[in-house]
Amino acid sequence: MTVNVLELREISKSFPGVQALSNVSLIVRPGTVHAICGENGAGKSTLIKIATGAQSADSGVIQICGDRIDHASRRTVQNLGVRAIFQERQIAPDLSVTENVLLDRLPKRFGRVDWKNAKIQARQRMDALEISLDIDTPVRNLSVAQLQMMEIARAVSLEARLIVMDEPTASLSRHELEPLFRVINKLRDGGVSVLFISHHLDEVFEIADEITVMRDGVVVSHGEISEFTPASIAELMFGRKVSSSQADRMSQGDLSQPRLVIDKVCSNRLNDVSLSVSAGEIVSVTGGIGAGVSELARMAAGGMLKSSGEILVYDDSHESHAISSRRQALNMGVAYLPADRKRKGLLLERALSDNIVLGQQASGSNPILTPRKVSESARAIAPSANIKAANVDVVVGTLSGGNQQKVMIGRWMGVNARIMIFDEPTAGIDIASKFEIYSELRRLADSGVAILICSTDFQEVGQVSDRVIVMRSGNIVGEVEGSKATEGRLLEMEMSK
Amino acid sequence: MNVDNRSPLKQRILRSDGVRFMAPLIVAIIAISLYTNGENGNFLGGDNLKNILLQVSVLGIIAIGQTLLIAAGQLDLSVATLAALAGVIGATRINDGGSELWAVVLVLLICALFGLLWGILVAGLKIPPFILTLGGTSLFASIALRISKSSPVPARERFEWLGRAKVFGVQTPIWYFLIVVVIAAFVMRYTRFGRHVYATGSNEEASYLTGIPTARTKVLCFVISSTLAGFAGLVAMARISTGDPRNGSQLALQAIAAVVLGGGTLAGGRGSPIGTFIGVVLLAVVQSALTFNNVQTFWNDAVFGLVLIFAVVVTAIGDLRRRRFGAKPILASFIRRNEPVRVPSEK
Numbered sequence: 001m002t003v004n005v006l007e008l009r010e011i012s013k014s015f016p017g018v019q020a021l022s023n024v025s026l027i028v029r030p031g032t033v034h035a036i037c038g039e040n041g042a043g044k045s046t047l048i049k050i051a052t053g054a055q056s057a058d059s060g061v062i063q064i065c066g067d068r069i070d071h072a073s074r075r076t077v078q079n080l081g082v083r084a085i086f087q088e089r090q091i092a093p094d095l096s097v098t099e100n101v102l103l104d105r106l107p108k109r110f111g112r113v114d115w116k117n118a119k120i121q122a123r124q125r126m127d128a129l130e131i132s133l134d135i136d137t138p139v140r141n142l143s144v145a146q147l148q149m150m151e152i153a154r155a156v157s158l159e160a161r162l163i164v165m166d167e168p169t170a171s172l173s174r175h176e177l178e179p180l181f182r183v184i185n186k187l188r189d190g191g192v193s194v195l196f197i198s199h200h201l202d203e204v205f206e207i208a209d210e211i212t213v214m215r216d217g218v219v220v221s222h223g224e225i226s227e228f229t230p231a232s233i234a235e236l237m238f239g240r241k242v243s244s245s246q247a248d249r250m251s252q253g254d255l256s257q258p259r260l261v262i263d264k265v266c267s268n269r270l271n272d273v274s275l276s277v278s279a280g281e282i283v284s285v286t287g288g289i290g291a292g293v294s295e296l297a298r299m300a301a302g303g304m305l306k307s308s309g310e311i312l313v314y315d316d317s318h319e320s321h322a323i324s325s326r327r328q329a330l331n332m333g334v335a336y337l338p339a340d341r342k343r344k345g346l347l348l349e350r351a352l353s354d355n356i357v358l359g360q361q362a363s364g365s366n367p368i369l370t371p372r373k374v375s376e377s378a379r380a381i382a383p384s385a386n387i388k389a390a391n392v393d394v395v396v397g398t399l400s401g402g403n404q405q406k407v408m409i410g411r412w413m414g415v416n417a418r419i420m421i422f423d424e425p426t427a428g429i430d431i432a433s434k435f436e437i438y439s440e441l442r443r444l445a446d447s448g449v450a451i452l453i454c455s456t457d458f459q460e461v462g463q464v465s466d467r468v469i470v471m472r473s474g475n476i477v478g479e480v481e482g483s484k485a486t487e488g489r490l491l492e493m494e495m496s497k
Numbered sequence: 498m499n500v501d502n503r504s505p506l507k508q509r510i511l512r513s514d515g516v517r518f519m520a521p522l523i524v525a526i527i528a529i530s531l532y533t534n535g536e537n538g539n540f541l542g543g544d545n546l547k548n549i550l551l552q553v554s555v556l557g558i559i560a561i562g563q564t565l566l567i568a569a570g571q572l573d574l575s576v577a578t579l580a581a582l583a584g585v586i587g588a589t590r591i592n593d594g595g596s597e598l599w600a601v602v603l604v605l606l607i608c609a610l611f612g613l614l615w616g617i618l619v620a621g622l623k624i625p626p627f628i629l630t631l632g633g634t635s636l637f638a639s640i641a642l643r644i645s646k647s648s649p650v651p652a653r654e655r656f657e658w659l660g661r662a663k664v665f666g667v668q669t670p671i672w673y674f675l676i677v678v679v680i681a682a683f684v685m686r687y688t689r690f691g692r693h694v695y696a697t698g699s700n701e702e703a704s705y706l707t708g709i710p711t712a713r714t715k716v717l718c719f720v721i722s723s724t725l726a727g728f729a730g731l732v733a734m735a736r737i738s739t740g741d742p743r744n745g746s747q748l749a750l751q752a753i754a755a756v757v758l759g760g761g762t763l764a765g766g767r768g769s770p771i772g773t774f775i776g777v778v779l780l781a782v783v784q785s786a787l788t789f790n791n792v793q794t795f796w797n798d799a800v801f802g803l804v805l806i807f808a809v810v811v812t813a814i815g816d817l818r819r820r821r822f823g824a825k826p827i828l829a830s831f832i833r834r835n836e837p838v839r840v841p842s843e844k
Contacts, residue, residue, distance in 0.1 A: 303706050330708030344706055347699035349766065354696075361692050362708040369689045411707070 402433025570765025660735025
């Protein structure tokens with residue numbers, strides 16, 4: 001009987017307010033490709049972080065190649081032959097491929113690096129996996145797909161027995177998938193196991209031998225891939241019929257008059273994207289990570305360069321204005337609420353009042369702006385945005401995620417934004433506050449604001465939108481009415497090629 | 498929840514940056530002055546006070562420009578040699594027979610252009626200002642030496658109004674310094690531009706995505722700072738009627754030190770003209786007190802360094818407490834020890 005490469009038994013892990021994993025067990029056999037499926041927040045990432053020693057479990061047993069690990073650290077796990085390839089790349093960008101592959105194992109001769117030998121070794125590793133990469137280029141110049149290949153080669157050169165990949169296909173385009181799968185097959189033939197996360201079911205069926213389906217921190221099913229169909233997995237992932245508790249949602253806006261039109265926009269991440277949003281309407285764009293949803297949000301707000309196409313905003317007399325800079329967009333009443341509020345949205349160390357008036361400060365023209373005026377207008381806006389804080393002098397970094405998002409919304413209510421673009425409107429916000437944000441969104445739409453939501457959360461877009469547009473790898477692949485946008489339906493649309 | 502209200506006035510004053518950063522400096526200034534006066538007399542005499550201000554007026558004008566830059570998250574190391582260059586050019590123009598006013602306008606224009614260049618390179622090409630202006634430092638020093646042929650240039654006309662005349666018994670450089678402080682304080686506190694500067698320095702990406710013209714704001718800061726440096730250079734030249742190409746090589750670092758003393762942080766988003774003014778005065782009082790107390794001059798730099806290190810350590814401790822316990826200033830904990838730590842309630 002062969003020893004399992006990785007065995008997790010009864011793993012539990014909780015974060016403040018969330019039970020991320022409860023009694024999760026997982027077995028990876030040698031020379032197999034094992035997929036973990038689940039929707040966002042099912043606990044997939046937490047599980048593999050624990051498996052690779054990046055986080056510690058609250059309880060449970062981890063066994064690697066039969067050895068029980070009590071205090072898993074990255075180091076001990078790596079020494080036992082488990083290598084992880086995370087989404088945030090772990091590389092030295094200015095060193096060459098050779099150096100990155102061999103890293104601390106560069107061959108030495110007479111105490112200096114033997115470059116000739118090093119290159120030969122690096123080349124051998126590449127050839128063994130049929131990876132074609134220029135071993136002399138600095139890693140900075142590689143594409144995401146090439147980086148992944150390089151990391152796989154490095155993992156193999158470090159004698160990995162199990163390679164863990166966190167959404168390896170997320171940021172790859174369609175034609176980049178095939179080489180990746182070929183390398184994974186090579187690994188399997190060489191007896192190396194692969195554990196990977198994906199929520200693209202077609203990929204799972206293409207490459208995986210075994211599958212584990214997770215939902216809300218528990219394993220709902222696992223087994224050989226032949227025991228499943230895409231439909232059965234999708235059902236397992238979501239588990240329930242998604243109730244359409246969306247009675248009050250259809251908009252009363254004038255849908256014949258578009259406010260925001262995105263016309264055939266291309267960039268390095270977006271490919272020929274067109275859509276329009278009308279006053280009073282909530283349109284969501286969704287897709288997996290790497291679909292280009294977040295880029296689209298920033299692009300629509302004028303905060304990113306496009307290679308072709310046009311972004312048009314219609315004013316009240318239905319005249320169109322092309323947008324090419326963030327400032328221009330602001331002057332046309334386009335608000336942008338980024339996903340990463342802490343880094344890209346708020347002045348964290350400054351007061352609530354400073355943050356809430358930032359929109360007015362940016363768009364107004366009166367050169368004089370006294371502290372008294374600032375505080376007055378902040379006090380006027382704060383209640384209407386339902387911000388819960390002791391007072392307007394509170395440092396904004398001390399507020400909860402939900403309240404910070406309301407500060408962002410308040411900022412744009414202050415300038416009477418006509419179009420609001422949300423990138424992941426409820427990222428980092430607890431469930432109770434999520435619903436407050438949703439009703440805030442609907443209130444805004446009812447007051448005549450055109451709302452574009454870019455979100456990777458299928459459940460969320462199904463709940464708040466009038467229309468949902470599905471993207472994949474920078475392309476729009478489908479559109480569905482909000483009332484019909486169940487998670488299953490969206491997943492199906494996203495999977496279809 | 499009382500969003501409609503501001504926090505209580507007392508709390509607001511205690512927590513304001515003004516009190517946090519400036520009160521300790523003012524206490525230090527008064528303490529040093531009283532001590533020195535007690536030991537030697539005359540320290541607090543009108544003549545000495547004017548002398549102290551006169552000594553730092555050039556540094557002060559440069560430091561105000563640096564305040565704007567630091568508040569915007571930028572930095573300009575080249576202001577010292579730019580000031581020297583301005584003095585040399587000014588003196589040379591006068592000797593060539595131009596009018597005083599024309600010389601001043603020309604110098605300010607040249608300096609503004611250099612500021613514009615830095616601003617465009619920093620904002621447009623995203624070059625780190627530290628490296629860029631380090632390059633500028635050597636460049637200006639060289640040009641100044643070339644123009645002056647490596648020796649001080651005596652100015653034939655004496656620029657009375659710029660460096661030596663007295664208004665109400667006070668030398669003009671002091672007036673210029675005070676006027677610059679007052680205008681800068683107004684601009685930073687009461688204008689849209691001033692708030693753009695703080696927003697840009699606090700979080701440039703967020704400000705840009707909100708629609709604040711961050712690039713324009715940064716460029717303007719560089720232009721203003723360079724122009725002020727040029728003006729300071731002219732004042733320095735006029736005071737001694739000589740354009741010295743080697744004048745004031747320490748000024749840039751001292752100016753940055755003054756800004757940091759006054760509450761600025763190199764990370765951006767903080768710093769105020771009034772704070773910088775007090776920082777400059779503290780540096781000057783310390784310097785003068787050392788002379789009065791007959792401390793040997795080689796200790797001057799050591800004391801300067803210690804004052805600066807002490808100030809940033811105190812600030813850092815205050816920030817740490819703020820981060821850990823909410824916005825509770827270090828001073829308040831000295832005043833009322835038993836006040837419970839207030840965490841903003843959310844419900």
